[in-house]
Amino acid sequence: MPANLPAEAKAKLAKYSEARTIEEKIRALEEFISSVPKHKGTENIMLWARRRLAELREELELRKRKRVGGGGLQFFVEKAGVAQVVILGPPNVGKSSILAKLTNAKPEISPYPYTTKTPVPGMLVYEDVQIQLVDTPPLNLVDIDSSLNNRVLGLARNADAIILVFSVDCGELEEVVKRSLSLLEDRGIVVTRLKGVVRIKKSRGVEGVKVVGSGRLLGFTEDELAKLLASYRIFNAIVEVEGDVTLDDVESAIITSKVYKPTIVLVNKIDLAEEPGELVEKVSHLIPADVPVIPVSAEKSLGLKVLGDILFKKLDLIRVYTKSPNKEPDPNPLVVKRGTTVIEVAEMVHVRLAKGFKYAKIWGRSVKYPGQRVGAEHILEDGDVVEIHAS
Ligand SMILES: Nc1nc2c(ncn2[C@@H]2O[C@H](COP(=O)(O)OP(=O)(O)OP(=O)(O)O)[C@@H](O)[C@H]2O)c(=O)[nH]1
Ligand SMILES: [Mg+2]
Incomplete structure (x- = not known):
């Protein structure tokens, strides 16, 4: 559903995207929220804006704590190696066990959920390159707006790729997979290239609006696209289009700045499965076709050897x-x-x-x-x- 935002709200959004400091961004976003009329068409935007605001407040809080003596948990991980890949997933699926098997890192591992409290980096050696893996605290699939989710997804947004981990003993595995995927999607983290993807890069270097990429514009012309962008005060931009894309997709890209992250899915603890094939099939069914689903066992070292190769290819390096x-x-x-x-x-x-x-x-x-x-x-x-x- 189109948002039909009033000009005032669009102007506030432009202010938000141009803001340089976190404080400025927070102020602009607060003003944006109060200028958006509340109706069905603006529900998604409001949801995005409130979550983004929560993430920004979280970040500000962390920075403040760091300034007053390092009491806060360190959440930022400096990139190293050829790429940074975050290991994400629900509690207790074996994320830390996988990091421990693939790298020299020694993260805490326990049978209890929420063991990992802060990100832990390690280096995966693949032939003659090193890929940085970052173990993270678990995703909370119940309280999806939790502050821990904000931080972990912030890390994912900043990384080059994602390893999404589930496990055989997840309980309602299919439900867990669905919830995890929608948590990422809601936060603007796109794991597949198969759906229509729009990326808007503002650039003073281009004259007007330039469309690139292999995708198709569904039901609108480049002129209409330029008009929409202009209404958000974007006059010079490169619009990258992949797959079939509607004008609504463009608008949501302007607002929520979606990012594509190459992703692979691991189904861990496969040693516990009675019918591993069937289980992997079930999970694959829910995952976009361009995302590999790999059964592994951190405990029994099964399926882990191929990960370096699969990751490196997925990173498009x-x-x-x-x-x-x-x-x-x-x-x-x-x-x-x-x-x-x-x-x-x-x-x-x-x-x-x-x-x-x-x-x-x-x-x-x-x-x-x-x-x-x-x-x-x-x-x-x-x-x-x-x-x-x-x-
Ligand atoms: N059977 C079996 N158990 C495993 C496997 N991998 C991990 N475990 C066990 O699962 C439990 C959780 O492992 P962790 O690596 O701490 O899981 P995590 O996802 O990091 O957990 P949080 O940090 O709490 O999110 C531990 O008791 C591990 O020994 C596996 O491949 N097979
Ligand atoms: Mg852990």
Whole structure:
């Protein structure tokens, strides 16, 4: 249902999105809430705004406590390695056990729920790269607006990917899966690329509104899109569209700033299942098709070996090994986004190589034969060795 927000509310929202400090954001959001008329069409927006406000107040509170002597629980985890992946899930499913098995970290593990109180990082070594995993306190699926949920979901929003853990002994497993998914969705964390996804990047660098991506606009034109954005005072933006997208989807993207997080699902304690296949099938049924569902047992070390590989692929990263002529390739890869071109790698190595770029020689999956010459726009693949020739 369209929100039909009055101009005043839209202006407040613009103020919120431009606010630089938490205090400013809180004030702008409070003003936004009081300027939104209450009716069916605005229910979702109000829900979003109230939750966002709660998250922001929580964050402010934490920062204050930290300032007055570090009494507060430390919730922010500095990123390290090639990506940060949070381990999320309901209480007692074995999140900490999984971290302990996959990394050198020693989190507290116990048969009682709510054992983990603060995030615990560890490093997963996958071949020649390190992926940071962060164990978190459990998601509360009963009191969904709990302050712990706010903090944990804040971590997830900031991470590069999510490992969502359930377990065989979850009780009403299907209900638990459904609730967990809707908790993420309600907070604007999208785990699949199959549904329509809109991302709006405000940018002074573009002239007007530019639509990119492989998706389709359903029932509206680019002109109508630009008008809607303008009503929210967004005049220069790149709108990334994937899947089928309606004008309502665009509006909710403007308001709630949804983020896509690559996700994998683990069904842990599979050692306890009498019919593991059937159970995994049941869970898979509820999970979007592009999210892998993997049965594992932290206790019996089952199914864990493949996780590094699956995670790395899901993160859409590739490893590129640079080399100088007549030398061995650098053993430390450059880890870059899938789709990266030769010239982009040249820029990362040295401006001189990019400016004077002539050609590159490649060994690896992206070429037909070893040492093949390619141009600047050649797209690299995982494992490629690149030798750049510049003047
Ligand atoms: N049978 C079996 N038990 C497991 C497995 N993994 C974890 N457990 C047990 O499940 C209980 C909870 O494990 P934790 O790793 O503390 O679970 P958690 O999800 O971190 O729990 P919270 O921090 O409270 O959210 C412990 O008693 C573990 O020994 C498994 O694969 N199989
Ligand atoms: Mg734990």
